[in-house]
Amino acid sequence: MTRLAIFQPDIPQNTGAMLRLAACLGVETDIIEPMGFVWDLHRLKQTVLDYYDPTQVKRHISWHEYSKFVARNQYRLILLTTKGSHAYHEFKYQPNDILIVGQESQGAPSEVHEQSFARVYIPMKPGRRSMNVVTAAAIVLSESLRQTNQLRGT
Numbered sequence: 001m002t003r004l005a006i007f008q009p010d011i012p013q014n015t016g017a018m019l020r021l022a023a024c025l026g027v028e029t030d031i032i033e034p035m036g037f038v039w040d041l042h043r044l045k046q047t048v049l050d051y052y053d054p055t056q057v058k059r060h061i062s063w064h065e066y067s068k069f070v071a072r073n074q075y076r077l078i079l080l081t082t083k084g085s086h087a088y089h090e091f092k093y094q095p096n097d098i099l100i101v102g103q104e105s106q107g108a109p110s111e112v113h114e115q116s117f118a119r120v121y122i123p124m125k126p127g128r129r130s131m132n133v134v135t136a137a138a139i140v141l142s143e144s145l146r147q148t149n150q151l152r153g154t
Contacts, residue, residue: 002093002144003075004029004137005100007063007108010036014104016048017134023051025145026152030098031059032066036105067115070098076117079108080140082130084121091120093144101133 004022009015009031022029039059041052060066070077075098078091100116102108113119122131122139130136145151 002027002095002141002148002150003098004141005032005066005077005098006030007032007100007102007112008034008036009103011104012037012040014132014134018101018137019048019057020051021134021138021141023048023053023056025141026150027056027141027145029057030066030069031057032063033059033061036103063111070115077112077115078140078144079112079116079119080121080133080136081108081113081119082121083107083113084119086118086120088120088122088140089143091118093147095148095150097144097148099137099141099144101137104133 004018004027006015006018006029015031015035019029060069075096076094078093078097078099080088080099080101100108100112102112120140122136124131142151
């Protein structure tokens, strides 16, 4: 099953919104620490609301430990980045992909780029730097789930 990974998030509201997104789409979420804020479920619930399910969220203490988790489970890391080499809608996703987003303030460091199977970008109007990480995750995650027949509806 496709997963969503958040690399060292630094804005709690965005983290909460991504947890809600993942819950609504039925996707497990990985949070790679350290975080730029104190994990406070009360504050996160302002954006997650009652969608938070601790069984669907796995926290990893470091990038090193997360890399071992990825290798052990034979996942493909697909990095969402403005420096991508594939447009997100032209990339061929697989059910064992992890879509990973970088920090809101700095993006993903070189080690994440290097260990990623692929780097995808969202085409944007010229002159725009980036969109909100939650918006980017929603766009790419939806396309990945569509391609792999993992969209769940009523």
